[in-house]
Amino acid sequence: MAARKTSKKSNISAEELTSYYKDMLLIRRFEEKAGQLYGMGLIGGFCHLYIGQEAVVVGLEAAAEEGDKRVTSYRDHGHMLACGMDPNGVMAELTGREGGYSKGKGGSMHMFSREKHFYGGHGIVGAQVPIGAGLAFADKYLENGRVTFAYFGDGAANQGQIYETFNMAALWKLPVIFVIENNQYAMGTAQRRSTSTPALYTRGEAFGIPGEEVDGMDVLKVKEAGEKAVAHCRAGDGPYILEIKTYRYRGHSMSDPAKYRTREEVQKMRDEHDCIESVRRMLIEGKHATEEDLKAIDKEIKQIVNASAEFAKESPEPDVSELYTDIYADELPQGEVA
Numbered sequence: 001m002a003a004r005k006t007s008k009k010s011n012i013s014a015e016e017l018t019s020y021y022k023d024m025l026l027i028r029r030f031e032e033k034a035g036q037l038y039g040m041g042l043i044g045g046f047c048h049l050y051i052g053q054e055a056v057v058v059g060l061e062a063a064a065e066e067g068d069k070r071v072t073s074y075r076d077h078g079h080m081l082a083c084g085m086d087p088n089g090v091m092a093e094l095t096g097r098e099g100g101y102s103k104g105k106g107g108s109m110h111m112f113s114r115e116k117h118f119y120g121g122h123g124i125v126g127a128q129v130p131i132g133a134g135l136a137f138a139d140k141y142l143e144n145g146r147v148t149f150a151y152f153g154d155g156a157a158n159q160g161q162i163y164e165t166f167n168m169a170a171l172w173k174l175p176v177i178f179v180i181e182n183n184q185y186a187m188g189t190a191q192r193r194s195t196s197t198p199a200l201y202t203r204g205e206a207f208g209i210p211g212e213e214v215d216g217m218d219v220l221k222v223k224e225a226g227e228k229a230v231a232h233c234r235a236g237d238g239p240y241i242l243e244i245k246t247y248r249y250r251g252h253s254m255s256d257p258a259k260y261r262t263r264e265e266v267q268k269m270r271d272e273h274d275c276i277e278s279v280r281r282m283l284i285e286g287k288h289a290t291e292e293d294l295k296a297i298d299k300e301i302k303q304i305v306n307a308s309a310e311f312a313k314e315s316p317e318p319d320v321s322e323l324y325t326d327i328y329a330d331e332l333p334q335g336e337v338a
């Protein structure tokens with residue numbers, strides 16, 4: 001593969017484009033496998049897949065630096081993989097096994113990694129947003145230059161706690177990027193049925209928080225918007241809102257009657273706006289990669305995902321004694337942050 005060539009469209013190197021392709025494909029294949037394991041009864045409880053939305057986290061992670069933090073909702077597997085968490089540990093958590101990030105006690109919605117600065121995984125809609133502001137408060141207090149990405153959905157964007165958080169984040173100029181992943185639906189409710197002012201990126205105006213709408217099916221546009229938001233926060237100018245327009249191909253969770261939209265609507269998005277397919281085309285048309293190169297990448301990704309499923313099946317269930325661990329936090333010495 002010609003790694004040094006750059007794409008005419010954006011001056012991006014083939015190497016960079018390929019890495020986004022790989023990262024997005026890993027999330028998609030991982031989620032497809034999770035869907036299969038769920039169907040086989042190996043994953044219990046809730047499971048919300050991220051298929052279709054991959055460009056959001058991959059684009060924003062490309063704009064982040066080591067030490068930056070992220071916190072999100074229950075639709076969280078993509079965020080974990082994009083920030084470098086181990087697919088084995090994530091899949092084993094989905095199957096409720098000891099080798100999982102929460103020793104099998106948390107499941108799909110409750111995984112964390114202090115090492116990768118991933119603060120969950122939250123099942124209560126919108127709850128992660130004030131937590132994100134809290135993380136940013138700690139960073140501002142410590143003057144460490146870090147930025148927090150607080151992700152939430154279009155449905156969550158109508159909640160009261162979001163606006164209390166906006167007020168405090170703006171007042172204290174916290175380095176937090178509010179990332180609204182607008183996938184157009186909140187469970188079975190279309191945004192037009194629930195939302196009086198659909199331009200969610202303007203929701204910070206009353207608090208003096210700038211916002212921007214971003215095409216979330218284009219990883220390069222997401223990265224560019226992410227860089228601008230990160231620069232704003234690192235400069236000490238306070239919070240920033242990114243409303244990222246995206247789409248989920250699968251149901252809200254694994255149990256979804258799918259009666260609120262047509263198959264044609266989903267198919268049209270897949271055919272005309274898929275974030276992975278468009279990068280694939282850029283790689284081929286820009287002669288950065290051959291079909292053979294891409295086949296080799298597909299194979300490599302499948303191997304990683306299959307290995308994670310094997311690991312998840314083979315890992316034992318947690319011991320009963322684990323019922324009594326991880327209940328209370330260990331006290332942190334003053335001044336230490338996660």
Ligand SMILES: Cc1ncc(C[n+]2csc(CCOP(=O)(O)OP(=O)(O)O)c2C)c(N)n1
Pocket residue numbers: 073075123124125152153154155156157183185186187252
């Ligand atoms: C406080 C609260 N209310 C309701 C629910 C049930 N619920 C779970 S997901 C969801 C929809 C949220 O949609 P959105 O914010 O658009 O996120 P998406 O699922 O599209 O990623 C609702 C109402 C919940 N988990 N928590």
Ligand SMILES: [Mg+2]
Pocket residue numbers: 153154155181182183184185186187
């Ligand atoms: Mg939504």
